Amino acid sequence: MSLFDWSEYNQTEKPALELLQELGYKYKEGKEFSPQNNTTERSSLREAILSAMLTKKIKEFNPWINESSIKQVFRKLTIPTTSSRIDFNEQVWEYLTKPSKLVVEQDLHDGKGRRNHWVKLIDWDNVENNEFLAINQFKVNASRGNRIPDIVAFINGLPLVVIECKMPSLSIPMEQGIRQVIEYQNTIPKLFYLNQIIIVINSERAVYGVIGNSYDNFQIWKDPYPITKDQLEKIVERTGRSTPEPTPQDILLYGLLEKRNLLDIIRNFIIFETSRGKLNKKVARYQQFRATNKTLNRILTEKDKKLRGGTIWHTQGSGKSLTMLFTSIKLRREMKLNNPLLVFVCDRIDLVNQLNSTFERCGFSNPVEARSVDHLQELIQIGQGVTIFTTIQKFRTKDADSKTGISRKGAEFPKLNDDQNIFVLVDEAHRSQYKVFGMNMRMGIPNACYLAYTGTPLARNEKNETISVGRGKTVSKFGKLIDSYDLRQSVEDGSTVKILYENRLPELRVEGESIDEIFNRVFADKEPEIREKIKAKYATEKAILAAPERIKKVVLDIIKHYEDHIEPNGFKAQIVTSSRKVAVMYK
Known part of the structure; x- marks a missing residue:
């Protein structure tokens, strides 16, 4: 292992694996799942599903099913019926979340002949009936050579989460990580047929997205709901880390991958939206x-x-x-x-x-x-x-x-x-x-x-x-x-652009003198309390804001500022006034 790999492993990958184990995931090294080591899970590096584990869970959830029907299920999960990756990803997501969508034809020998039956892949109601497994350095055969994602999280043998780890000292770790997972989608697409969440972490920062996302679509996750950051600190402390204060990486991993949260997000917080003829996948x-x-x-x-x-x-x-x-x-x-x-x-x-x-x-x-x-x-x-x-x-x-x-x-x-x-x-x-x-x-x-x-x-x-x-x-x-x-x-x-203020308000003046100067001259003989009452009732700022001469000056200033600074940059503008009546005057 190079110094670079050692640093990335110890600062980012290892803490992530330790936290996942504390959350109830089993952990195994990727080399255990190489066909060279006689694994029963993969006959080839081109395969992304852990076949023995998935077969076991299919039989457990669907005790009626036979071997022929299990092969039907594998074909539906691994052979795309469309050239669009995101279309097939939606189809597979429906297989996972809606058992009525994953159907096989089988004779149960009950006198009713061959008929369709629903197949359940995940137990959504009983979290502990599922097997959660984190594998690091999971090698997958690409069109040219191999690719090795840092961590892949499996549920019942299905690769549902890909995590890319980066060293914090890199100049642009998030950009490099996102670029890498986008490249993986092109070179090892089979790993992403069933993928539901993509994560990029570097200890100090962490973002997540889904297939098809560009860099700008990746989001941060800042709340370990339903627990507090203090409660998360106790969980991190159990991993043996010397500084248990939760990092952004810890918060995101708990918020997204805590077992109940992960099942909830996959089932209820992922949508596929068609906009302008294009299908997009979104996550909450x-x-x-x-x-x-x-x-x-x-x-x-x-x-x-x-x-x-x-x-x-x-x-x-x-x-x-x-x-x-x-x-x-x-x-x-x-x-x-x-x-x-x-x-x-x-x-x-x-x-x-x-x-x-x-x-x-x-x-x-x-x-x-x-x-x-x-x-x-x-x-x-x-x-x-x-x-x-x-x-x-x-x-x-x-x-x-x-x-x-x-x-x-x-x-x-x-x-x-x-x-x-x-x-x-x-x-x-x-x-x-x-x-x-x-x-x-x-x-x-x-x-x-x-x-x-x-x-x-x-x-x-x-x-x-x-x-x-x-x-x-x-x-x-x-x-x-x-x-x-x-x-x-x-x-x-980063969800909302920061609002910047530039004070361009002209002074509230009447015939060359400020309203305060005129008021003080006219009511100089009145007691201070009486003067304040008069001012509050009659000399209101709202009345001055509606003065036609002032509005003319403001409109000229708006036009000049818009033509000089706003329109050349391709932006739009909005005018906010003190009342509907004043808005009509501006128009």
């Missing part, structure tokens, strides 16, 4: 995984059904739509919830279309957009198993004003469905939820669990109370805060 970010599971935990453990709901405050750009999708997937899969009715509510038609499109592109089963007031009520009354997308303005009586929701005849909104297995997920839950439409919604489905998803900056007192104390309008309406992910965290994670 840590805040999406955490918020979804905290939401499910509250729903399943809260004894008082009225307190099951709550508020998920994730800043804009943090992926709230996908968080709602992941939550929906788990709500539907949870047997205790009995295939619930899901209602998605927005306050604008474009938001409804956007959210509905996201669910459709990601293959969520049968989402329906409410076409009218009557159609919404019909869908809610159907109940169980329906997925509805609607604007909140459709929660009104037929004679009601479409803008206010107030009935012209004084009619009361009807009760539509009083079941408890109804979940209402509200996007951008703010003003529209506090008036007639929101009241009608709660009258129509009174026993539903309400979940608010918002990233819009709240009013100062509401945000402070919501995040710090747990009160405020949004929280008082929907329930206690479930999870928070703020702008600072998003910027640190």
Whole structure:
């Protein structure tokens, strides 16, 4: 072993293997799985599946199966039926997560002849019934020579995770590691037929992605949920490391590869989205995984059904739509919830279309957009198993004003469905939820669990109370805060571009003199307390901001700045004003 290899092994690879063993993975060296060593797992270095282990688990989970059917399963997992790698990867993911998709034809000699049977590869409900194995230096035959990924994690003999380790002292370790795993996908594609997660680590940094990701798509994972960093430190300490404080590598490996987390992520937090005719694979970010599971935990453990709901405050750009999708997937899969009715509510038609499109592109089963007031009520009354997308303005009586929701005849909104297995997920839950439409919604489905998803900056007192104390309008309406992910965290994670401020505000002046100078001259004879009251009532900054002469100066400044600095760089601009009236004046 060279000095370089020794350093990489001891600083990155060895700590990763030790942590995985502490998490319950078995560990073996790659050389044990070389055909030269008479292994029963691989007859050739071209094979990526550990055949003996997989065969054993298939027989254990499917005791009816015969050898011929097992060969059918192996063929389905190893022989692509499409030229697109990601299409085949999606097909294999469905074999793993949806047993109804992996079907073999076999006669069970029960008098019913040959017929189709589902095959189970992983026990999703009983984690310990599966075999987790970490192999380092796992050699795979490439088109030219061999490739040796640093660590491959197997579940029941299936290579589901590839980890590339880099030495921290390299100048650009993450870039080199990502470039290498992308190269592996081209040179040893068989290793990635079943792959679900790709990880690059160098002790001090760690990122993860999925097949097809470019460099920019790899993400960090900063939370060892469901445990704390202090609890993780105790686990690291058990490995015998001299400095047990968790590194970014430890946090990512625990968050993604802790056995329950890994099964949960593969089954519930991976999606395939078709956009512009191209299939893309996506995996959840840590805040999406955490918020979804905290939401499910509250729903399943809260004894008082009225307190099951709550508020998920994730800043804009943090992926709230996908968080709602992941939550929906788990709500539907949870047997205790009995295939619930899901209602998605927005306050604008474009938001409804956007959210509905996201669910459709990601293959969520049968989402329906409410076409009218009557159609919404019909869908809610159907109940169980329906997925509805609607604007909140459709929660009104037929004679009601479409803008206010107030009935012209004084009619009361009807009760539509009083079941408890109804979940209402509200996007951008703010003003529209506090008036007639929101009241009608709660009258129509009174026993539903309400979940608010918002990233819009709240009013100062509401945000402070919501995040710090747990009160405020949004929280008082929907329930206690479930999870928070703020702008600072998003910027640190690289999910949101940092906002930079350049002070270009012209002085607030009237006819060449500042407003304060004029005010002090006119009201010089008044007592200080009286002057402050007058100033607060009449001499407001808002009034000055709407002064036509000032707006003309600001508009000229905006045009010059845009033409000089914004347009040449290919960017767009947005103007924010103090009121709608002022916005019209700017336009």
